Amino acid sequence: xxxxxxxxxxxxxxxxxxxxxxxxxxxxxxxxxxxxxxxxxxxxxxxxxxxxxxxxxxxxxxxxxxxxxxxxxxxxxxxxxxxxxxxxxxxxxxxxxxxxxxxxxxxxxxxxxxxxxxxxxxxxxxxxxxxxxxxxxxxxxxxxxxxxxxxxxxxxxxxxxxxxxxxxxxxxxxxxxxxxxxxxxxxxxxxxxxxxxxxxxxxxxxxxxxxxxxxxxxxxxxxxxxxxxxx
Amino acid sequence: xxxxxxxxxxxxxxxxxxxxxxxxxxxxxxxxxxxxxxxxxxxxxxxxxxxxxxxxxxxxxxxxxxxxxxxxxxxxxxxxxxxxxxxxxxxxxxxxxxxxxxxxxxxxxxxxxxxxxxxxxxxxxxxxxxxxxxxxxxxxxxxxxxxxxxxxxxxxxxxxxxxxxxxxxxxxxxxxxxxxxxxxxxxxxxxxxxxxxxxxxxxxxxxxxxxxxxxxxxxxxxxxxxxxxxx
DNA sequence: CTAACTTAGTTGAAGATTTACACTAAGACT
DNA sequence: AGTCTTAGTGTAAATCTTCAACTAAGTTAG
Numbered sequence: 001x002x003x004x005x006x007x008x009x010x011x012x013x014x015x016x017x018x019x020x021x022x023x024x025x026x027x028x029x030x031x032x033x034x035x036x037x038x039x040x041x042x043x044x045x046x047x048x049x050x051x052x053x054x055x056x057x058x059x060x061x062x063x064x065x066x067x068x069x070x071x072x073x074x075x076x077x078x079x080x081x082x083x084x085x086x087x088x089x090x091x092x093x094x095x096x097x098x099x100x101x102x103x104x105x106x107x108x109x110x111x112x113x114x115x116x117x118x119x120x121x122x123x124x125x126x127x128x129x130x131x132x133x134x135x136x137x138x139x140x141x142x143x144x145x146x147x148x149x150x151x152x153x154x155x156x157x158x159x160x161x162x163x164x165x166x167x168x169x170x171x172x173x174x175x176x177x178x179x180x181x182x183x184x185x186x187x188x189x190x191x192x193x194x195x196x197x198x199x200x201x202x203x204x205x206x207x208x209x210x211x212x213x214x215x216x217x218x219x220x221x222x223x224x225x226x227x228x229x230x231x
Numbered sequence: 232x233x234x235x236x237x238x239x240x241x242x243x244x245x246x247x248x249x250x251x252x253x254x255x256x257x258x259x260x261x262x263x264x265x266x267x268x269x270x271x272x273x274x275x276x277x278x279x280x281x282x283x284x285x286x287x288x289x290x291x292x293x294x295x296x297x298x299x300x301x302x303x304x305x306x307x308x309x310x311x312x313x314x315x316x317x318x319x320x321x322x323x324x325x326x327x328x329x330x331x332x333x334x335x336x337x338x339x340x341x342x343x344x345x346x347x348x349x350x351x352x353x354x355x356x357x358x359x360x361x362x363x364x365x366x367x368x369x370x371x372x373x374x375x376x377x378x379x380x381x382x383x384x385x386x387x388x389x390x391x392x393x394x395x396x397x398x399x400x401x402x403x404x405x406x407x408x409x410x411x412x413x414x415x416x417x418x419x420x421x422x423x424x425x426x427x428x429x430x431x432x433x434x435x436x437x438x439x440x441x442x443x444x445x446x447x448x449x450x451x452x453x454x455x456x457x458x459x460x461x462x
Numbered sequence: 463c464t465a466a467c468t469t470a471g472t473t474g475a476a477g478a479t480t481t482a483c484a485c486t487a488a489g490a491c492t
Numbered sequence: 493a494g495t496c497t498t499a500g501t502g503t504a505a506a507t508c509t510t511c512a513a514c515t516a517a518g519t520t521a522g
Contacts (some may be wrong), residue, residue: 052324057316086286
């Protein structure tokens with residue numbers, strides 16, 4: 001045991017984030033360009049060392065990184081997976097604890113300026129971003145996409161990407177975009193009603209040159225509601 | 232960045248395992264009694280430091296710990312969750328990457344002797360094990376149980392706890408035990424057939440003082456099959 | 463002012479699936 | 493030969509899904 005109190009035997013540990021939002025063209029992920037070696041100049045998922053004096057726990061570390069890169073404090077955040085191996089970082093045996101964050105369209109709109117230069121939204125294209133990434137981050141991104149696409153089938157996940165207030169048609173449209181297929185309107189509304197994760201905003205209507213639509217918000221912006229069956 | 236090349240800033244990292252098997256009375260988890268501080272003498276999930284010279288990656292570290300404690304080499308193994316915080320280990324900021332392993336009843340029977348003394352199977356009772364555990368291991372065990380019970384609803388998970396060869400009635404009985412409720416026989420068989428994770432062993436029958444039953448085995452002992460709907 | 467247009471939201475018939483339970487099958491035991 | 497037990501299948505009724513039409517409520521054009 002004492003041999004491992006010697007820090008030379010400790011792996012390196014970082015927290016990395018796959019931060020998603022909806023851009024006009026679809027799902028996007030936040031990437032940063034690395035300033036230092038290794039992989040200097042390449043794109044990567046935002047991340048950082050655990051600051052053992054500052055971070056109380058892993059989720060706090062993830063929230064700190066998120067705040068630093070986006071200014072957002074309270075998104076949907078979930079732990080995805082932990083990768084660790086001898087070869088993934090040329091500096092030595094390294095561990096990365098990876099989180100998924102979903103940003104509301106409101107958050108993205110409000111903080112557009114805070115992010116300038118250091119980070120950039122990249123549209124998701126199929127399994128990736130049409131770009132190679134530093135470390136094993138492309139593989140991590142694929143894993144994150146798999147998790148997200150899977151959860152769209154049976155959870156309220158897409159609601160966390162919209163602005164705080166939205167209509168059922170808008171919500172359905174995000175589901176359809178992420179699933180890549182059309183959904184039946186009445187079946188969709190039945191699922192959403194059963195899962196009971198929306199709060200109707202009394203009297204608030206979205207108006208256009210057609211029948212006005214009821215506006216809703218999530219009952220809980222920090223957690224997902226699960227459906228009994230797939231959407 | 233250079234400040235963090237100083238190892239004093241690295242957290243401690245261990246891999247811990249929630250290893251499950253079926254004992255005559257139901258689902259059991261393997262616990263070890265700690266020989267050293269902290270929590271000396273208390274029960275804990277088996278685990279150990281990552282050996283950066285020996286383990287190629289996290290899963291290899293988990294398999295090594297599993298082999299050391301049980302002698303088993305190829306069980307079902309999945310990453311559950313990673314915990315990390317300042318306070319969970321009195322020695323300092325620590326990370327635990329937790330895996331779930333499911334042992335076939337055959338594996339347990341064959342290695343009964345190899346485990347003597349150092350480790351012990353404890354029956355699961357409700358949310359825990361009727362015992363307090365070292366570190367945050369009770370909370371980790373609860374998390375593992377939640378994952379397992381959830382997966383019983385929509386996957387072939389219980390098949391990995393049985394001996395290599397089993398009948399459909401035996402399989403159904405494990406589902407029922409883990410779910411805590413009875414299942415309809417024809418519905419159960421329909422789901423199992425659809426998910427297509429069993430291989431019928433031609434000509435092999437389980438005989439007793441009643442109609443003989445067809446014997447099956449898992450097509451793949453390393454991965455779970457998922458159902459389209461809940462069982 | 464009215465009719466046409468657009469999207470919101472609901473309804474219902476036809477088809478598919480699930481559920482509950484009974485029925486048949488194949489052996490051992492008496 | 494008859495009874496008992498568990499394996500495995502069949503089926504009618506109830507429920508859920510699908511698909512498409514329908515009604516609702518506004519704006520816009522003439």
